[in-house]
Every structure is written in C-alpha cells, then in structure tokens.
Amino acid sequence: MTASPQTDFARRYGPWSLVAGGSEGLGASLAAQAATRGLDLVLVARSRQRLDETARNLRDQHGCQVRTIAADLTSRQAVADLFQQTADLEIGLLLCNAALAPIGPFLEQDAEIQDQTVALNCLATQAMVHHYGNEMVARRRGGILLMSSMASFQGTALVAHYAATKAYLRVLAEGLWQELRPMGVDVLASCPGPIDTPAFRRTKPHLPLWLLPRPASPDLVARQTLDALGRGPVVIPQATARLTARITRLLPGRLQRHMVSAGTKAMYNS
Numbered sequence: 529m530t531a532s533p534q535t536d537f538a539r540r541y542g543p544w545s546l547v548a549g550g551s552e553g554l555g556a557s558l559a560a561q562a563a564t565r566g567l568d569l570v571l572v573a574r575s576r577q578r579l580d581e582t583a584r585n586l587r588d589q590h591g592c593q594v595r596t597i598a599a600d601l602t603s604r605q606a607v608a609d610l611f612q613q614t615a616d617l618e619i620g621l622l623l624c625n626a627a628l629a630p631i632g633p634f635l636e637q638d639a640e641i642q643d644q645t646v647a648l649n650c651l652a653t654q655a656m657v658h659h660y661g662n663e664m665v666a667r668r669r670g671g672i673l674l675m676s677s678m679a680s681f682q683g684t685a686l687v688a689h690y691a692a693t694k695a696y697l698r699v700l701a702e703g704l705w706q707e708l709r710p711m712g713v714d715v716l717a718s719c720p721g722p723i724d725t726p727a728f729r730r731t732k733p734h735l736p737l738w739l740l741p742r743p744a745s746p747d748l749v750a751r752q753t754l755d756a757l758g759r760g761p762v763v764i765p766q767a768t769a770r771l772t773a774r775i776t777r778l779l780p781g782r783l784q785r786h787m788v789s790a791g792t793k794a795m796y797n798s
C-alpha cells in the first residue's frame with residue numbers, strides 16, 4: 529500500500545508521531561491510527577523483537593516510515609538519549625502511552641516497582657512533554673496525548689498508586705490545554721475503562737458484571753482518542769465507559785470510591 533495523501537490531521541500534527549509504548553496493545557493501535565491519518569512513526573518500547581514486528585506490519589499496511597528505538601523509559605538517561613535519537617525529526621504528535629500498572633495492596637507492593645511506576649508514568653512523560661512541547665510551541669502547532677485512565681477519577685483500592693499517577697496525567701493535560709492551546713498545541717488526556725490488550729489480559733481479571741464497562745477494543749479506543757484531539761482536554765473513549773463514568777461521578781465521593789474499589793476487588797478476587 530502507498531502512503532496516504534496529506535490529511536488535515538497530518539498538516540496539524542505531522543509529519544512524525546512518537547509513540548511511547550508503541551510496540552503492542554493500545555500503543556500499536558494508536559500508531560496504526562496515526563499512520564492511517566498520514567503520519568510517519570517513531571515507536572519506543574523495550575522489546576526489540578516486538579518493535580520490529582509491529583514496525584514491519586505498519587510499513588506493510590500503511591506505507592509509512594517507521595523508526596524503532598529500543599529503550600526503557602524508566603531510565604532518565606534513556607529518555608535523554610531518546611531526544612538525541614529523534615533530533616533530526618519533526619515530532620508533531622507525541623503519544624505518551626507506556627505505563628506500569630502494579631495491582632495489589634499498596635503496602636505489599638515492591639517499593640522499587642512503585643518507583644519505576646512514577647519514573648515511567650510521570651517523570652518520563654513530564655520530560656517528553658517538556659522537550660517535544662517546546663519544539664511544537666516554536667513551530668506553533670502540534671498535539672500531545674497523555675494516556676490516563678478512568679482510574680484517574682477517584683482513589684481506588686488495589687490500584688491506589690497507579691490511579692494516582694493517572695490522576696497526575698489527567699490534571700497535567702487539563703492545565704496544559706489551557707497553557708498551550710493559544711500557542712497552537714493541543715493537549716489531551718484519554719481516560720478509558722478496561723481495554724482488551726495483552727497487558728490487561730496478563731493481569732488475569734475476573735470481569736464483574738456490574739460497575740466496570742466491558743473491555744473495549746484497543747482500535748476503538750485509539751480511534752476515538754485521536755478523533756478527540758483539539759476538542760477539549762479530556763476524553764473518555766467508548767460509550768459504555770462514558771456512561772459508567774457519568775453515573776459514578778453523580779454519586780457522593782465516599783460512595784463513588786467505595787463502589788469502584790469494590791468493583792476492582794471483585795475483578796482481582798481480593
């Protein structure tokens with residue numbers, strides 16, 4: 529297949545999109561969506577083999593250019609190296625998707641994994657937004673996606689630490705929407721419910737029939753997320769997840785935290 533003609537999306541957010549965590553799951557779907565809209569891709573993840581497979585599929589299906597960078601973004605040095613490795617590219621769309629999501633009681637979690645969760649979900653994202661955001665503002669155009677979660681809307685048992693990092697990302701996006709939009713850069717936090725990705729399946733969830741929406745397909749979440757760029761600072765992809773979030777947020781805070789925590793405990797049989 530040949531490269532797509534330049535779309536409005538590509539004019540606004542092209543020519544290159546960097547996808548942190550772009551080798552599988554939602555990140556691979558976001559990369560495919562960006563390619564469908566005419567962008568070339570930089571994929572970043574740890575596993576060289578998965579990166580190469582995904583890059584090959586994207587080149588075959590979309591005719592786009594794909595650069596792969598194998599890096600562990602929990603390392604500050606790796607993030608600094610990433611900036612060097614992309615210095616020759618105009619990154620118009622930054623998709624901050626990679627995350628760690630430890631599940632279980634906070635006090636029983638490994639403290640080092642908790643540090644890595646902040647390093648990846650918060651610090652690496654903050655550094656990438658700072659670096660590429662400055663370049664976008666200088667060009668007066670661009671887009672930044674921070675992958676948050678419905679978990680960002682309330683403190684929740686078993687995912688307390690993860691949810692707190694996702695709240696950081698959502699609140700950061702809301703503030704940056706205000707700061708950067710007048711300078712031509714759109715910032716968005718996407719807050720999906722469960723998504724049927726390999727990482728989600730590896731957590732072996734029991735899906736309760738109440739409270740939590742059914743897992744969404746990564747392609748649907750990716751499409752609805754990129755459709756929402758420029759329309760506001762926060763999107764909840766998938767209609768049932770939006771409805772669940774609306775109903776939950778009508779409840780008093782104490783009840784909301786109790787019900788969502790009960791749903792999460794049921795999901796992980798705890």
Ligand SMILES: NC(=O)c1ccc[n+]([C@@H]2O[C@H](COP(=O)([O-])OP(=O)(O)OC[C@H]3O[C@@H](n4cnc5c(N)ncnc54)[C@H](OP(=O)(O)O)[C@@H]3O)[C@@H](O)[C@H]2O)c1
Nearest residue numbers: 549551552553554573574575601627675722723725727728
């Ligand atoms: N799945 C869900 O139910 C769900 C729900 C709401 C929000 N989200 C959010 O959606 C995003 C994507 O989730 P996901 O389920 O697709 O899986 P994920 O495990 O969060 O992300 C997978 C991608 O990130 C890469 N990655 C993981 N750790 C990395 C690191 N230290 N450095 C660089 N890359 C790293 C993985 O490749 P390597 O392993 O090879 O590094 C892979 O490409 C996350 O931000 C997640 O919090 C997910």
